[in-house]
Structure formats: C-alpha cells, structure tokens
Amino acid sequence: MRFSLTRITLYGVLATILFLLPVFVKSVYVMHIINMSLIYIIVVSGLNIIMGYCGQFALAHSAFYGVGAYTSAILSTRFGISFWICLPAAVIASCIAGFLTSLPCLKVKGHYLAMVSLGLGIVIHEAMVNLENLTNGAAGIINIPPPFLFGVSLDTDHRYYPIILVFTILSILFVKSLLRFKVGRAFIAIRESYTAAEAMGINHRFFKVQGFVLSASYAGLAGSLYVHLVKFVSPDSFGLGELITEFAMLIVGGVGTLGGPVLGAIILSFAYEYLRALHSLQMITYGVMILLFVLFMPRGLVTIKDWVFALRKGAHSASSG
Amino acid sequence: MHLQVENLTMRFGGVVALEDVSLGLNQGEIVGLIGPNGSGKSTLFNVVTGFYRASSGKVLLDVEDLTELYPHEITGWGLARTFQNLNLFNRMTALENVMVGMHQRISAGLLHFFYNPRRAIEEERNIRKKAQEILEDLGLERYSNEQANNLPYGIQKRVEVARALASEPKFLLLDEPAAGLNLAETEMLQETINQILRKGIAILLVEHNMHIVMNICPRICVLNYGAKIAEGTPSEINENEAVVEAYLGKRKR
Numbered sequence: 001m002r003f004s005l006t007r008i009t010l011y012g013v014l015a016t017i018l019f020l021l022p023v024f025v026k027s028v029y030v031m032h033i034i035n036m037s038l039i040y041i042i043v044v045s046g047l048n049i050i051m052g053y054c055g056q057f058a059l060a061h062s063a064f065y066g067v068g069a070y071t072s073a074i075l076s077t078r079f080g081i082s083f084w085i086c087l088p089a090a091v092i093a094s095c096i097a098g099f100l101t102s103l104p105c106l107k108v109k110g111h112y113l114a115m116v117s118l119g120l121g122i123v124i125h126e127a128m129v130n131l132e133n134l135t136n137g138a139a140g141i142i143n144i145p146p147p148f149l150f151g152v153s154l155d156t157d158h159r160y161y162p163i164i165l166v167f168t169i170l171s172i173l174f175v176k177s178l179l180r181f182k183v184g185r186a187f188i189a190i191r192e193s194y195t196a197a198e199a200m201g202i203n204h205r206f207f208k209v210q211g212f213v214l215s216a217s218y219a220g221l222a223g224s225l226y227v228h229l230v231k232f233v234s235p236d237s238f239g240l241g242e243l244i245t246e247f248a249m250l251i252v253g254g255v256g257t258l259g260g261p262v263l264g265a266i267i268l269s270f271a272y273e274y275l276r277a278l279h280s281l282q283m284i285t286y287g288v289m290i291l292l293f294v295l296f297m298p299r300g301l302v303t304i305k306d307w308v309f310a311l312r313k314g315a316h317s318a319s320s321g
Numbered sequence: 322m323h324l325q326v327e328n329l330t331m332r333f334g335g336v337v338a339l340e341d342v343s344l345g346l347n348q349g350e351i352v353g354l355i356g357p358n359g360s361g362k363s364t365l366f367n368v369v370t371g372f373y374r375a376s377s378g379k380v381l382l383d384v385e386d387l388t389e390l391y392p393h394e395i396t397g398w399g400l401a402r403t404f405q406n407l408n409l410f411n412r413m414t415a416l417e418n419v420m421v422g423m424h425q426r427i428s429a430g431l432l433h434f435f436y437n438p439r440r441a442i443e444e445e446r447n448i449r450k451k452a453q454e455i456l457e458d459l460g461l462e463r464y465s466n467e468q469a470n471n472l473p474y475g476i477q478k479r480v481e482v483a484r485a486l487a488s489e490p491k492f493l494l495l496d497e498p499a500a501g502l503n504l505a506e507t508e509m510l511q512e513t514i515n516q517i518l519r520k521g522i523a524i525l526l527v528e529h530n531m532h533i534v535m536n537i538c539p540r541i542c543v544l545n546y547g548a549k550i551a552e553g554t555p556s557e558i559n560e561n562e563a564v565v566e567a568y569l570g571k572r573k574r
Contacts, residue, residue: 201424
C-alpha cells in the first residue's frame with residue numbers, strides 16, 4: 001500500500017473534521033441522527049459482506065443486530081457489566097447466531113436461501129418477544145447504562161459520538177482491507193460463479209460460513225453501540241421493518257461497493273427522520289425508493305461517482321483533443 | 322503421475338450418460354477427447370473434477386482415489402479445468418481472476434489479519450507478482466487490469482486458461498477451448514497449448530475442431546452415447562469405421 005502526501009493530508013483533514021463534528025453541531029436531535037447514521041453504516045456494511053460480496057441473499061441481518069443489542073442490554077442491566085465487555089460479548093453472541101444460521105443456509109440457494117434465512121430471523125425475533133424472563137418480552141429493557149470512558153459517562157449523543165465514529169471507521173477499513181486479500185476475493189468469486197470458484201479450489205461452504213459470521217459480527221457490534229446510545233431496547237426495533245430499512249440503505253447506496261453502505265445509511269437515516277411526519281407513508285416511501293433505485297440506478301448512488309469521472313474525462317479529452 | 326479413469330458409469334435417473342468408460346492420462350501427455358454432441362464428454366469432465374458423483378467406477382491419481390472428493394479438494398491434487406461456456410468471475414479484473422486461481426497457494430485466512438498482517442501482505446504481494454507472470458506468459462499482460470466481462474471473447478477464453486494454470490496443476494482439462502474462436506485466435510490457442518505441454522502439464526482436450534485435435538493430439542479417444550468406441554492415433558481414428566459412423570452415419574448399401 002502506497003500513500004502519497006496529498007492523500008495523507010486529505011485523510012487527516014477529513015478525520016479532523018469528523019472528530020470535531022460535535023463542536024459544530026449544536027442540536028442534540030441532529031447529533032442523534034448522525035450517531036444513528038454511523039451505527040447504520042456498520043449494520044449495512046455487515047449486510048453488504050454477505051449480500052454484496054458473497055452474493056448470498058440472506059435475510060436474518062436485523063435479527064443478528066437484535067442479538068447484539070439484547071446481549072449488551074441484558075449483560076449491562078442484569079449483571080452491571082461494563083460496556084467495554086458487553087461490546088465484545090455482543091459481537092461474539094451475534095457471531096454464534098450467524099454461525100448457526102449459516103449451517104442450514106448452506107444447503108440452499110437463491111429464493112430458498114432467502115426464505116430459510118428469513119424464517120430463522122423471525123425465530124430469533126420471536127425469541128426476543130417470548131423469552132420474557134430474559135428479554136422482558138414486548139415491553140423491552142429500559143435504563144441501559146451509557147458507556148464510561150476514563151470515568152466520564154458518555155451519556156449524551158455529543159459525548160458518545162467519537163466512540164461510535166472510531167468503530168465505524170474501523171469497520172469500513174476492515175472491509176476495505178479484507179477485499180484485497182484471499183478471503184475477500186473468495187467471497188466475490190463465490191458471488192460471481194460458485195462453480196468456477198469451486199473449480200479454483202475454493203471451499204464455498206467454508207467461506208459462506210465465514211461470510212455469515214463476519215456479517216453477523218458487524219450487526220452485533222452495531223447492536224451493542226445502539227442500545228447504549230438509546231438506553232432502551234425492544235423487539236420492535238429488529239423486525240421486518242428494520243430489515244427493509246437495512247435493505248433500502250444497501251440498495252440505495254450501492255450493493256457490493258465500499259461506499260454504498262456509507263452513502264445509503266447517511267441519506268436514509270436523515271430521510272427517515274424527516275419523513276416521520278408522513279407516519280404510515282414512511283414505509284411506502286421506502287418501498288418506492290427501493291423500486292426506483294432498482295429500476296433506474298441498480299448499482300446505487302455510488303455510480304454517481306463514475307458519472308462525474310466520465311464527465312470530467314469527457315471534458316478533459318475534449319479540451320486536449 | 323498418472324490419471325486414470327476406471328470403468329466409469331454415470332446415470333442421471335434412467336439416462337446413462339457414461340457407460341463403463343476407462344481412460345488414462347500420463348504426465349506431460351495430451352489426449353484428445355472427441356465425440357458427437359451429447360456423447361458424454363462434458364459429463365466425464367464433471368465426474369473427474371468432482372462436480373458429479375460417479376454412479377460406479379473410479380477416478381484414480383496414481384494410487385489415490387479421487388472419486389468421492391469435492392471439486393475444491395480435487396484442485397488440491399493438481400487437477401484444473403476450464404468450462405465449456407465461459408465461466409470467468411465477470412466483475413473481477415483478469416489479474417484478480419488469476420489470483421483466485423492461486424487460492425490454495427495462499428495460507429493467510431481471515432484471522433491472520435489480526436495476528437500476522439505483515440506476512441499476509443507479503444504473501445499477497447508475491448501472489449500478485451506470480452499472477453502477473455502467468456498473464457505475461459500467455460501474452461495477456463496488457464489486459465490484466467481490465468474487468469473480465471469487458472474483454473473480447475477470445476481473450477476471455479485465454480484468461481480462463483491462465484486462471485486454471487494459476488493453481489499449478491499437473492493435469493489440465495480443457496473443455497472446448499476453441500469453441501467460438503476465429504482463425505487467428507485458434508492459432509494462438511494452439512500455441513498456448515504447446516506452451517503448457519512444454520511445462521510438463523498433461524492436457525485432456527475436449528474439442529469439436531477436428532483440425533486442432535488431429536494436429537496436436539498424438540492420442541485420441543472417441544465417445545459416443547456415453548461409451549468409448551475408439552482410441553488411437555489420429556490416422557487410426559480417421560479410418561475407424563465406428564467413429565465415421567458415429568459422426569456421419571452408416572453408408573447406404
């Protein structure tokens with residue numbers, strides 16, 4: 001990997017702006033939306049691993065998000081365990097859920113995979129509702145403590161933001177580097193042609209399991225960050241509506257691209273808040289959005305970048321030629 | 322090294338796609354496998370490379386039994402293949418396609434990242450260099466950063482050969498490599514095949530272009546309706562009545 005000086009400066013400036021954002025944003029409401037966008041970047045990046053790169057149409061992602069959230073919520077409220085232990089525990093719990101889900105999913109492809117994974121997701125969701133001793137049922141868990149860092153309680157959106165930002169950046173960087181190595185290539189190879197992948201010596205079962213687990217770990221991380229932010233958790237947050245939201249973000253941003261989840265999560269998180277006024281029309285608006293994107297911009301908003309490049313190239317060659 | 326197919330039978334329900342076929346391939350040798358459409362050539366390929374499970378019979382590599390192995394395991398034993406219809410990873414570059422071919426030569430997995438990133442990076446650099454060399458060998462270096470599905474058909478076919486070679490096979494199974502190629506591309510392919518043979522890699526060649534098969538295969542094996550009907554030198558095959566009959570039908574008396 002080579003870095004030019006301009007690039008380092010560019011990233012440096014970008015990072016500084018990002019970390020100083022709470023200084024400029026006064027509104028607690030806007031800060032909360034920003035935090036939620038970051039959390040969704042992690043969730044959708046995870047979904048992107050299994051759907052975008054592995055090409056597996058897996059629909060249990062919101063359930064993994066819930067597993068992470070509940071693990072963190074239960075450990076911190078029941079046992080008073082620190083956020084810094086709850087977080088890895090949530091990731092591990094989601095990984096286990098992802099692993100177990102992947103096993104039956106290996107047997108099926110395409111639509112059947114979608115159905116099996118959706119079914120398993122619903123099972124997990126029902127468990128959240130009905131295991132009342134553990135999850136407090138539909139009422140949910142309240143009074144989840146905020147994280148502490150060096151004795152400071154990160155109980156406001158402004159204070160919590162840097163922690164979420166660090167995890168978001170790490171998550172994106174991890175996917176980015178993953179793609180340069182064997183595992184990432186194997187994922188994409190499986191997506192592109194799993195017969196050819198097998199012929200090249202890729203054990204597609206093994207790598208699909210890895211894809212599921214990795215994708216679930218992202219959801220678990222995000223789930224844990226989420227509950228300590230909103231300090232409340234209920235099964236409602238991890239149902240089908242949630243799944244559709246995550247999907248919409250991925251499709252609007254761009255499936256199978258690094259920037260797609262980032263764009264999609266930020267745009268739709270803000271859109272979601274400002275569409276609240278529409279109440280029941282909110283979901284319909286989402287649906288219409290997915291439809292329009294699939295029809296007219298199937299590779300998502302990230303393709304705009306290519307257009308800009310093409311335009312610039314066109315202008316360039318016109319001026320030089 | 323010797324690859325031996327022994328009394329292979331493959332049934333799909335009531336359809337017998339292969340019946341009691343035996344065929345051997347020695348190290349560094351090229352054998353042509355021909356036969357009319359639907360005679361079982363591709364089925365034989367799929368059984369040998371583990372995509373189909375044989376109904377009976379065996380695939381042996383020296384004394385090792387490969388019959389029950391998965392395709393990805395068979396690759397590890399030094400068998401590589403191309404596909405009848407192109408089967409590249411379309412949204413990857415030519416170079417990345419070849420790098421996927423080297424999958425089993427790379428040890429760094431998901432967790433290496435955390436405890437030994439330096440080695441993973443080092444390894445990755447070597448793999449990239451090697452993939453580049455393989456493309457150069459086949460005269461494809463200028464396409465290395467092109468996305469596979471943007472390449473001309475003839476080039477895609479050769480990238481597929483390069484990808485198969487990347488796994489460092491001892492036996493290469495080419496399924497109709499010349500199908501759809503023009504004259505110039507076909508000549509280029511012949512050159513490529515000779516180049517591979519010079520490296521000591523054995524080739525089993527399924528091909529409909531008789532000109533190529535007769536030209537480069539000292540030994541040819543003919544399938545018809547799933548059964549082997551002849552085996553021999555090109556001139557023997559040319560004169561074999563059963564073969565002529567399979568392709569052209571019986572002479573009217």
